[in-house]
Amino acid sequence: MFIYEKKLQYPVHIRNTNPKLANIIISQYGGPDGELGASLRYLSQRYAMPYPELKGLLTDIGTEELGHLEMIGAIVHQLTRKLTDEQIRTAGFDTYFVDRTTGVYPTAASGFPYSAASMAVKGDVIADLTEDLAAEQKARVTYDNILRLSDDPDVNDVIRFLREREVVHFQRFGDGKRTRGSEKELLTKPGGRLTRSPGCFVGVRPSATKTPYRAARSGSAPPCPHCSRPA
Amino acid sequence: MYPKPDKPVEDMEPTCPDTNGAMPSCAPLAVPYVPFQRRGAQKYDHSAALENGTLFPGLNLPFKLKAKAANVPMTPLGELQALEFVLVELGLYLDTHADDAQAMELYRQYAALEKEGRARYEQMYGPVTQPAAAQSKTWSWLSDPWPWNYQEGGDK
Incomplete structure (x- = not known):
């Protein structure tokens, strides 16, 4: 089971409202390489995984990804919680706002809602671990791209942390593949x-x-x- | 369990720096590899680990546009986040390096520190997990702020 901890893994303190940036970062909430897909992928792959160290790895990384989902949600919320009427109309957030107001909804930046088709559970040690290695790199690139698009230092501090976690998870899945896959x-x-x-x-x-x-x-x-x- | 080496990796062959890892002696075609992280790698302290997003300097590979890590103030919350982060990071490491006694000992030490840090934080700001609300007179679980509701100038 899961027990909630009433704190974030890493502090999220965003001072400036920036709906345009929220519109980009929402992709790591419900986009093709986002944190929702990451946690579902790993937590779902556990059942067919035969070895204890890989069951542990998928459980622990999948759980951490849920914490990252919460951090991304916090960033999107803090970027949009003080929207002015002017910003609603002109800041590039209107197409999101019309359907979700300032709710945080799992969607890609393109507007395509979260789809489990963006991840895989194959039930095979090598296939699943190789999927996981690729997934970590794709998420890492998405964070690279967010850093290319964002000039908000408060946001970038958090994105740097999340990006580094992808690097570490890649190493761990690689270590795991060396023990079994x-x-x-x-x-x-x-x-x-x-x-x-x-x-x-x-x-x-x-x-x-x-x-x-x-x-x-x-x-x-x-x-x-x-x-x-x-x- | 998976096969264990007769002696620690670092005693077996000329050691590479932390950042190189160990590759298998026989690497067949059609199987991709990530170098296995060696034991005894350098480690940050808990606050630098949280700031950099990893406990291991050898794994700290930031993007060129944001190479410098943030400075996370070590408030009671920051301290708890940092201690717990080391447990998460070491926990993942131990999943694939279960026979690393040195890392296991470090995990034990940080688990004790995290317990203290958690008690200190909960005394000042309320429960982190629901059962901890039993220590307060009223149902303190609902007290603000919630983690995503950072108030400017506030501690959370």
Whole structure:
């Protein structure tokens, strides 16, 4: 289950009203690479994930993304909470305002409402982890683009933090892929038996592959097809 | 569990800097890699970690247009956010480096600090989680401001 903590992960203090910027940043709330999609992707991928460290990683990163969703919502709210009549009409917020007023709605900046079609749950270790690596990079680029478009220092402090989290999550999913989502998976039949020599498991360091090396030398295991040296 | 190395990675081979990580000795085709983060990487203190968005200087890779980190004032809330951030960051690290005893010890130390920081904050500003409202005379859970309602000049 989830328990709410009545605080943000990182402080959001936006002083200036800027509806045009809110119109851009809303994309990280409900856009194709936004925080809503991120949390749903990871929390949904957990069920078919067979290994404890990857269940943990998806749970923890998925939960953190919910905190980021709240931060993006706080930015959009604080950018629009003191709108003047003039700003409503002329600041580029009118097409959002007519439908949502100053409510925070999960939509892309284009106006396309949040769609689960922008994320995937494949139920396969390598496919899902590779999806997650790509997702973190796409979110990182979206934050790059927000920094290209925004000149509000209060907003940019928060965006820098959120962008850096994408970099760290990418590293963690990469670490996770090295522990499990590797050649071992590609070589495993549905029944769980390895079809070929496990001599060059990815993520298994040289010292941990002694047994397959010995097996290869005694002729009981075929050479690893991917290694330049015999397995 | 996944196979463990006989000895810590940093003792096995000539060490690379933090920022390089470790690659597998045999890297087959058709499987993309992210270098595995080495143990014993340099770490920020909790306030610098929150400001930079990571505990690890080696992972701090900002965009050119906003390279400098913000200065987050260490108010009781800022302090709690920073301590809790280290727990989140170390928690993710330990998910993929579960055998790193040094990181586990650091997690223990920060968990104790976070507990203190939380108690200090709740005494001044009210409950962070609903059960903590039991410590006040009335239903303090509803007291303003809510996290997204930062008031200018206010502490939150």
